[in-house]
Amino acid sequence: MDELDKIIHAPARLRIMSALVALRAAEQLDFRTLSEMLELTDGNLGAHLQTLEEARYVKIEKSFVNRKPRTYMRATAQGRARFEAHVEALKRICGI
């Protein structure tokens, strides 16, 4: 049976995972866009992303675009599966 995931359950990380899972599998979002969209500070977003990356729910890649450093992220297959299980658990609590 699906259970709530403690890592995803924190409100900020729930929002981060929601945004990343909404992307198609091959798409990646850059750090600045995500922080603007979720209205999180760079430090806050960075800390939560680190937690999600350590759990292997998120893959973070750094690269240079037009000679400027950019950080891109996407949800991993494991992250997507855990997120889906978390959503199912929430629905069960709601009786959906």
Next chain:
Amino acid sequence: MNEQTSDLPTKDDAIAALAEINRVMAQTRSAIARGPSAALLILWGCIWFAADLTTQLYPPALQWLWWVLDLIGFAGTWWIVRIHATRVKSPGGWRYGVFWGALFFYAILWIHLLAPVRWPQTAEQWTEFEPVFRRITAYFHTIPMFAYVIGGLFGGRFLMWLGLAVTGLIVAGLYLAGPYFYLWLAVTGGGSLVLTGVMIRKLWR
């Protein structure tokens, strides 16, 4: 290893969490769908407006007008798409550029092969040439709108309705606007694109 929480949220908390998930996912999808489209619509709306207004006021500019404005448009498009590509990495995004390039190449090629344009040098020649150019202009204005309609069938009905509405306005102007046809195109065609771009920017957040 997955960490599972033993502190079960209440039903209200779970409902709020699901609502937040839906909101953020919808916001993300809409931000990606919007992509560079608002900026591109405003850019090309301004180009249509400038080109058609100039045609209305100073027809001899036709010989060079669209070439210059299209070059500006393509450069601007490249710049806008390049900025957007740094925000969302999406493999296959280059296909949109190929699609638009191929579409206009096809349209321009067949016009030159089937109905090559000889630019008028005198006022008399312009009077004779104007009805032909009027139809060619209407044709070219409907091409991107046709692409919107087809794209809208698969990727969002909003684009389809925009394409149909502007095509309707172009055809209406062709038969009803008389000597103010190019002014009509500037306001309805260019104006519609700019207005749509501004609406997308304001509403699709």
